[in-house]
Amino acid sequence: MDNEIFDIAIIGAGPAGLFAQFYAGLRELKTALIEATPRIGGQITALYPEKTILDVAGFLGISGRDLVNELKLQTDLVDSKTFLNSEVTNLKKIASHFEIEINHHASFLAKSVIIASGNGSFSPRKIDVPGSSEAEQSGMLTYLLPGLSEVADKDFAVVGGGNTAVDYAVELIDHDCHVSLIHRRDNFRAMESSVTKLKNSRRTNFLTPMKITGLSPKKEKLEIELQSVPDGAVKRVSVDRLIGGFGFTASSRTINQWEEFPEQFNQGFLTNEAQMTSIAGIFAIGDASIYPGKSDLIATAFGEAPTAINQAVNYFDPDRGGPQHSTSLNKKEVFKHDRIKSRYNS
Numbered sequence: 001m002d003n004e005i006f007d008i009a010i011i012g013a014g015p016a017g018l019f020a021q022f023y024a025g026l027r028e029l030k031t032a033l034i035e036a037t038p039r040i041g042g043q044i045t046a047l048y049p050e051k052t053i054l055d056v057a058g059f060l061g062i063s064g065r066d067l068v069n070e071l072k073l074q075t076d077l078v079d080s081k082t083f084l085n086s087e088v089t090n091l092k093k094i095a096s097h098f099e100i101e102i103n104h105h106a107s108f109l110a111k112s113v114i115i116a117s118g119n120g121s122f123s124p125r126k127i128d129v130p131g132s133s134e135a136e137q138s139g140m141l142t143y144l145l146p147g148l149s150e151v152a153d154k155d156f157a158v159v160g161g162g163n164t165a166v167d168y169a170v171e172l173i174d175h176d177c178h179v180s181l182i183h184r185r186d187n188f189r190a191m192e193s194s195v196t197k198l199k200n201s202r203r204t205n206f207l208t209p210m211k212i213t214g215l216s217p218k219k220e221k222l223e224i225e226l227q228s229v230p231d232g233a234v235k236r237v238s239v240d241r242l243i244g245g246f247g248f249t250a251s252s253r254t255i256n257q258w259e260e261f262p263e264q265f266n267q268g269f270l271t272n273e274a275q276m277t278s279i280a281g282i283f284a285i286g287d288a289s290i291y292p293g294k295s296d297l298i299a300t301a302f303g304e305a306p307t308a309i310n311q312a313v314n315y316f317d318p319d320r321g322g323p324q325h326s327t328s329l330n331k332k333e334v335f336k337h338d339r340i341k342s343r344y345n346s
């Protein structure tokens with residue numbers, strides 16, 4: 001990617017960054033979407049892929065996973081580059097361009113930058129017991145729900161006492177799995193109705209108050225060693241898969257070290273009515289942006305994306321004009337896929 005000059009670099013492939021990528025494509029901009037993790041979707045993918053989102057315009061209700069899939073299909077229509085596993089480790093101004101450093105070495109230039117980094121990069125809170133690294137490498141310990149279409153009648157264990165663990169367990173019993181829910185207390189800090197649903201299900205086995213003391217991946221199964229919290233008694237169970245449900249942490253540590261660092265308030269970048277930050281040419285959208293009256297919602301992020309893209313064009317190419325309504329665009333020229341172009345041939 002060295003020496004490439006993009007019109008716009010979008011940092012973060014959550015819903016805000018994905019919709020910005022599509023909209024930039026409609027405006028035929030040379031765009032790079034840069035995501036620190038291996039997967040697109042931001043908080044939706046990391047925290048609630050199976051939950052139903054009710055407040056996205058045009059959908060009566062859509063699962064997180066499906067919304068991210070729809071966004072991906074939309075971005076696939078336009079010409080743009082996506083870089084996964086690519087954390088933006090520095091941002092600095094060089095003459096009239098911004099230099100975007102990736103993973104501390106590669107870099108490229110962009111005429112403008114859109115920060116769509118949410119609350120920072122995500123990582124799950126991990127289980128740290130003897131055998132946990134081996135279990136994770138074997139694929140029998142994960143921190144996200146698997147695709148739920150082919151899991152019926154499998155034996156899962158979920159560990160944790162909050163909403164993440166309880167939501168995972170509910171999704172699994174809803175898909176006809178057996179779930180052992182492991183928690184070091186008898187009480188859960190989660191939605192009461194979900195806990196009641198688990199208690200009323202014959203598919204749930206509560207292993208409380210117990211903590212995991214070791215993991216041993218065997219041929220097909222994962223053996224979990226548990227210790228009773230009150231009396232220290234040891235018990236072993238075997239499951240097809242263990243899911244860690246301790247939640248995720250987002251960290252802005254890397255972003256805080258950027259040389260070009262716009263003004264912040266409450267960990268968001270302060271933006272004006274053009275979604276521009278305190279640094280001309282750097283815009284912020286979605287949860288990364290803050291202004292009076294801001295709601296951290298997907299719908300809000302979808303509105304901020306076109307504002308930022310159009311204002312970015314005004315910033316680096318003020319004579320270009322626009323935007324047009326999408327209904328006036330030549331779809332055959334804008335959309336790159338033949339499959340889509342042919343839809344507009346008649």
Ligand SMILES: Cc1cc2nc3c(=O)[nH]c(=O)nc-3n(C[C@H](O)[C@H](O)[C@H](O)COP(=O)(O)OP(=O)(O)OC[C@H]3O[C@@H](n4cnc5c(N)ncnc54)[C@H](O)[C@@H]3O)c2cc1C
Nearest residue numbers: 012014015016036042043088117118120121286287297298
């Ligand atoms: C449990 C839960 C339920 C929710 N339910 C709803 C709901 O029903 N309706 C609703 O509207 N909203 C809901 N939200 C809020 C919604 O998910 C957020 O508002 C939305 O995800 C914000 O999108 P974003 O793209 O701004 O940021 P994010 O989704 O946080 O995405 C940011 C992306 O940027 C990446 N990134 C960060 N730093 C860097 C870097 N330095 N380099 C490269 N990439 C980087 C991150 O890895 C991440 O993928 C919910 C949130 C949670 C936690």
